[in-house]
Amino acid sequence: MTRPALRDAALALAGFLVLAILPLITSSSALIDFVIRCAALGLFATSLNLLVGYGGMVSFGHGLFFGMGAYSFGILMQRTGMPIPLAVLLTLCISALVALVVGAICVRLKEIYFAFVTLAFQMLVHSMIIAWVPVTGGDQGLRGGIPRPAFLGINLSDQKQLYLFSAALLVLGLLAMRHIVSSPFGYALRMVRDNATRAGFLGINVYRTRLTAFVLAGAFASLGGVIMSLFVSGAYPEFAFWTMSGEAVFIVMLGGTANFLGPLVGTGILLLLNDFVTRTAEHHGLVLGSVILLFALGLRKGLLDFVMEWLAARRTRDAATPAPVAVKGTST
Amino acid sequence: MLEIRNLVKAFGGVRATDDVTLTFETASLTAIIGPNGAGKSTFFNQLSGAIRPDSGEIRLDGQNLVGLRIGEIVRRGVGRAFQVASIFPSLTVEETLLAAVSAHHRHAGRLGTRFPLASTRAHAGHCVAMVGLHDKRHILSANLSHGDQKLLDIALALVLEPRVLLLDEPTAGMGPEERWRVIDKVHELWERQKMTVVFIEHDMDIVFKIAPSIRVLSYGRVLAEGTPQQIRTNPAVIEAYLGSEHEVAA
Numbered sequence: 001m002t003r004p005a006l007r008d009a010a011l012a013l014a015g016f017l018v019l020a021i022l023p024l025i026t027s028s029s030a031l032i033d034f035v036i037r038c039a040a041l042g043l044f045a046t047s048l049n050l051l052v053g054y055g056g057m058v059s060f061g062h063g064l065f066f067g068m069g070a071y072s073f074g075i076l077m078q079r080t081g082m083p084i085p086l087a088v089l090l091t092l093c094i095s096a097l098v099a100l101v102v103g104a105i106c107v108r109l110k111e112i113y114f115a116f117v118t119l120a121f122q123m124l125v126h127s128m129i130i131a132w133v134p135v136t137g138g139d140q141g142l143r144g145g146i147p148r149p150a151f152l153g154i155n156l157s158d159q160k161q162l163y164l165f166s167a168a169l170l171v172l173g174l175l176a177m178r179h180i181v182s183s184p185f186g187y188a189l190r191m192v193r194d195n196a197t198r199a200g201f202l203g204i205n206v207y208r209t210r211l212t213a214f215v216l217a218g219a220f221a222s223l224g225g226v227i228m229s230l231f232v233s234g235a236y237p238e239f240a241f242w243t244m245s246g247e248a249v250f251i252v253m254l255g256g257t258a259n260f261l262g263p264l265v266g267t268g269i270l271l272l273l274n275d276f277v278t279r280t281a282e283h284h285g286l287v288l289g290s291v292i293l294l295f296a297l298g299l300r301k302g303l304l305d306f307v308m309e310w311l312a313a314r315r316t317r318d319a320a321t322p323a324p325v326a327v328k329g330t331s332t
Numbered sequence: 333m334l335e336i337r338n339l340v341k342a343f344g345g346v347r348a349t350d351d352v353t354l355t356f357e358t359a360s361l362t363a364i365i366g367p368n369g370a371g372k373s374t375f376f377n378q379l380s381g382a383i384r385p386d387s388g389e390i391r392l393d394g395q396n397l398v399g400l401r402i403g404e405i406v407r408r409g410v411g412r413a414f415q416v417a418s419i420f421p422s423l424t425v426e427e428t429l430l431a432a433v434s435a436h437h438r439h440a441g442r443l444g445t446r447f448p449l450a451s452t453r454a455h456a457g458h459c460v461a462m463v464g465l466h467d468k469r470h471i472l473s474a475n476l477s478h479g480d481q482k483l484l485d486i487a488l489a490l491v492l493e494p495r496v497l498l499l500d501e502p503t504a505g506m507g508p509e510e511r512w513r514v515i516d517k518v519h520e521l522w523e524r525q526k527m528t529v530v531f532i533e534h535d536m537d538i539v540f541k542i543a544p545s546i547r548v549l550s551y552g553r554v555l556a557e558g559t560p561q562q563i564r565t566n567p568a569v570i571e572a573y574l575g576s577e578h579e580v581a582a
């Protein structure tokens with residue numbers, strides 16, 4: 001392994017250890033729930049940023065894959081009772097396959113058309129979930145709970161163990177995506193985002209690069225859906241509704257697209273806002289709207305991007321011999 | 333040798349390339365001049381495969397290029413830089429070259445390893461050095477000066493180890509000082525690399541000074557070809573281009 005790869009792995013391990021120790025310090029169930037929801041939405045939002053930040057493809061239909069993950073996993077567990085790891089793996093494959101079909105049509109399209117056609121596919125899947133009552137439970141959602149046979153001594157019916165499981169999936173999922181954006185493919189994706197024509201002249205297959213990103217993003221989004229379905233013990237049509245995609249876009253905007261962990265930070269902010277505001281304020285739409293405006297008009301970028309740029313600017317100012325510091329506006 | 337025979341490309345009623353027949357000797361340096369809209373960029377677009385000619389032949393060392401896909405034409409050895417520097421704004425100079433070399437080595441799809449691959453470093457470094465951007469390799473492409481962006485664009489073409497290098501107005505939009513810096517680099521590249529270089533240029537001082545051989549296009553046709561001396565004194569060229577446009581272009 002190269003040095004940056006080792007560093008990422010070490011950071012991931014440290015992150016996991018912190019999360020693992022947390023319940024030993026405080027046994028607040030609110031905190032545990034918060035982290036599990038962070039894991040689900042954080043994976044979902046980070047996967048969207050593979051498209052938005054690294055690929056320059058703003059999808060408004062990414063919720064499709066979040067819902068796909070929750071429903072596939074839930075249905076597989078309810079109907080077959082297979083081991084959980086196998087169901088997770090199968091869910092990833094199913095979502096990747098669906099993403100391949102949807103992506104094959106969408107990634108050819110230019111910005112606004114891409115956004116709308118992904119949205120259209122999401123609405124199609126949403127109506128299928130509503131209509132296909134015998135399998136999906138229709139607008140009532142997938143109910144009756146999700147069976148959780150123990151595997152490797154892990155019992156996900158126990159909230160603490162579900163917490164650890166979610167934290168592990170989050171960390172592994174993030175590490176995998178980090179690896180993807182740091183690979184030669186990740187850089188080809190950035191080139192396609194910046195200048196697809198030129199990338200083509202350099203021998204990069206623009207279509208295949210975009211499609212690969214779309215498939216990977218779909219698979220990781222579904223992993224978020226898996227965690228969510230375990231958390232709520234079911235699956236609901238809202239998971240595949242356009243508001244879910246909107247939420248992910250919002251999270252990415254809040255946290256920032258230029259730094260890998262931006263969407264995770266955004267997830268934390270949104271969940272805190274949601275919990276805090278809905279509990280205390282009557283007009284929570286107003287508060288959320290104001291926060292969006294503050295970020296969009298005030299910072300003009302996500303929080304993590306803002307902080308990192310501020311730090312970089314400070315470093316240049318402090319440096320005796322000013323080295324050229326790259327202040328980047330897009331995912332690096 | 334790059335041979336073009338009876339090349340035709342029309343956009344609606346406009347014959348942007350109108351029966352062009354030209355030859356560029358191996359390892360020659362040639363300037364293409366002509367008024368705005370003469371079809372110079374369109375001509376390059378056909379040579380590089382960006383657009384397909386309506387009819388005619390393009391042969392590089394005897395091999396036909398017409399109808400091949402861009403990637404294939406690149407692989408046969410035709411590299412190009414663009415009239416408006418075509419770069420990757422959010423990557424540093426070094427990242428750009430490393431990623432380009434990685435694509436050239438057909439590693440662009442690799443997910444399993446970290447970027448950059450060790451095998452890409454030497455070639456990328458070589459290309460950066462060839463255009464003189466070594467000291468600026470950590471700068472974000474978007475923050476480079478105009479001239480340096482054009483040089484980076486040229487470096488990207490060099491990554492592909494072209495036998496023919498097509499430069500569309502390498503000095504467009506630059507001040508006099510930067511112009512000469514860029515064109516000196518181009519001249520140096522040509523001398524060192526022994527490749528066929530064809531460049532489009534509006535600045536007549538530059539053209540007459542560095543190009544041993546010149547082709548003049550006007551309304552999609554070849555108006556004249558020859559040495560600087562022959563072109564300077566050609567009545568048709570003076571009428572169509574030099575007389576009216578020299579002032580504007582300089």
Ligand SMILES: Nc1ncnc2c1ncn2[C@@H]1O[C@H](COP(=O)(O)OP(=O)(O)OP(=O)(O)O)[C@@H](O)[C@H]1O
Binds near residue numbers: 343346348367372373
């Ligand atoms: N894609 C296109 N569609 C329609 N017309 C085009 C297209 N590209 C070029 N043309 C037309 O073809 C003619 C030649 O254009 P071209 O860009 O090749 O000229 P040029 O010699 O490069 O000019 P300049 O010096 O301004 O760069 C112009 O009349 C232009 O309007």
Ligand SMILES: [Mg+2]
Binds near residue numbers: 372373374415500
């Ligand atoms: Mg032109």
